[in-house]
Structure formats: C-alpha cells, structure tokens
Amino acid sequence: MGEADRHYAALRTGTLPMALSGMQKLDFPMKIVLAPFEDPACGKEWDEQAPEIVQSLQADLAEQRVFRFVIKESNHGRGSDWPTITLLLLAADLFFRMPECYTKVKDAVAGWRQMAEDAKKVIDWLHKKYRVVGLDTEALFLLAMEHICDELGAPDDEVVLLQVKQDVPVEFRPSDDEVNHAVLFTFLGCRVLYQVVVDSAGAIAWDNQVSLEPKNGLEQTS
Template sequence: MHIVLGTYKDPAFGLDWHEQTPHIEKETRQLLLDSKLPLQFAIHERNIGRGADWPVTVLEIIGFIGIASFAIPEAHKRVREALEEWSRIREYFNKCIDLLCKKDRLIALPQEVLFIKSVELLLSELNESDAVYIKHETVHSIGSHEEYAGLMGFYFDCSGKRWRVVINGQGEVKLIERV
C-alpha cells in the first residue's frame, strides 16, 4: 500500500528539493515510530510532476505486524473476503492516515483503500451484500493535470450486472455507472 503525501516546501522559501528529503524522511519515520502503530513501512521520494518537478513522499506500508495483509483480490473473486480482511486493519490504517495528515497534505490513498471505498459505496447504493471484482484501471495517474490525486476505475459484477466505480486518489467517488 502506498500513501502519497505532499511534504515538500517550495524551494523559493528555503531549501532545495533534494536538501529537504533527509529531514522529511527522518521526521516521518520518527512520527510513525513514536505512534507505536504495529506498522512495517518504507519511505521513498518520488517526482509526480508532469512538465515541472513535484516531489512527494511515498509511504509504503509493507504490513501491519500481527495482522494479515490486505490486497485487491484477483479478478473474478467475490469481494466479501476483502471486506472482512479490511475490517481487521481499518482502525490501524485510519490512525496512520490521521497522524500523517496532521503534519502533511494527503495527495493519494493506496489503491487498496480506494478499492474498498468503491466496493462499500457500490454495495450500499445497490443494497447488495456481495459483488464479484472484475478489474481496475488507472483513468488518470497521480499528478496528472486532469486529477492531481489520480483517478481509478473499478469494475464489478453485482447480481449479474456490470458496474464501474470511478474514484479519485483522495477517496471521492466521481461516478457509479452500469456498463
């Protein structure tokens, strides 16, 4: 799971991008270690700019210690199992996001979280208890001019009908349509 954070400050007000990186990584690492969350993670710098630099910090959550990892299921699998796994880690993940967002701006949530938000909204809109995951696609990548947080499309089969949920990287559903 990759959380994309806006941690860098404009170089015109102080340090250049590359000079900020060690401080940002150290501060983010210490914040997470002090939180005592059962989290295994790595921190990376990425440039998501299109035509101009836009450095961001990517927090890669490798896992939650003592809790099974969560992943988008393989195509043509029922989503009920994914929802059950997600319910086990939701509290830890939400605490992690809340902690990070006190200090930095959230650019994009992990695809796995966007998948779950899509499933939950689709099932509540259709008043269904389960669906079958078909596939997902990147409509716009993170940092794009059209949608800076990125835009994902998730496809499901629910009661024999195909549906697409389009959601941006911050978890805002843009479209639910039957396809």
C-alpha cells in the first residue's frame, strides 16, 4: 500500500496520524452525518461510491480552508442499512461543552452566538452538496438557542437551560428519509418558558413559549 493509500485508509477509519492531519486531541468536535450516496440501482454500488465521496469532501473542505477533520464511513438510522459519511470537524472555534441544566447559558458558553453563526454556515454549506441528516446534541443546542433568541424574543443574557430531552418523535417526512426523531430543549428567561424541538438534521420542528407571570385580576385564596 502506497503513502496515498495509507493516508486515505486512515481518513476513512478515523486513525489519520496527527502529523498529517494537524489534528488536536480535543473532546468535543462537531459531528455531522451526511447522506451523499446515490441509490445503487442508478449506477455504482455504495462501496464504489465511498472513495469518490471522501475524495470530493476532502477537496471541498480544503477549498473552504477547513483543515482539522476526520471522515468516516458510517451507517445512519435505526435497524436500517443506510450508508452515510460522518464528518468530525476539529476546528477549535467550534468546540464547546453544552451547559449543565439550571445554568445560565451566557455564563457557561461564552460567545455562543458566534459559535451558532459559524456552525450554521458550515451546516448550510455542506447541505447544499452532501445533504446533512444528523447533527450532535451540541450543534442542535446552538440552533435552539439562536431560534428562541431571534425568533421568540428570549433575552440573551437571562436564558437558563432547564432540560434536554433526547429522541423526541416528530412527524415522519418521506422526503427527509430517516429524519423522524429530534431533541427537545426547554429554557427559562425572565419568567417565560421557552421550548423548541430541533430535528436531527437541524430543522426547527416545533416551538412554544409560555409566560409564568400570574394572570391579572386573580385574587389570592386563603
């Protein structure tokens, strides 16, 4: 096996040497699952498509000046054979630890807005060519925060994360293949409860807000 073959094999298995990739050993890379494969009935088998997809993705990432990454073949969905490509982005500015529940977001994740903006740019760019079908909870958290602040008017400086509920079922949409589960985030900000469901591809599936202020005119009971 030549050097190029070893390099490629390492990329596909996630064992690329640090000297070649420039990777830093960090705990929280952004994980993005892509579904770029075409139906084998239309031409090549999945294992024949994989090398071409990886090569194309490498070139596109290099063009966008994204140099710290790992590419792995994977299988998405539950109980189904749906080949995918998992991309781990190791850019330092996309690393963060999601805050613990009952923690004020601005104190736990400084600069979350810039992180959300950067993450959204990467996701939108990838989706145009490779179709994003899976994001990790940290990425979904950033999208949820951006939504409640920009669309629902939550105060940036006062938002507290209350709860994260995984694997929330959402309405199945045939055009989205296996995207039929999501994460429910519950926040509190200035006596308003905010809830948003973000599906595994990053789309907002549902939102809600409820004021916790007492209704005017209610009399205190003894």
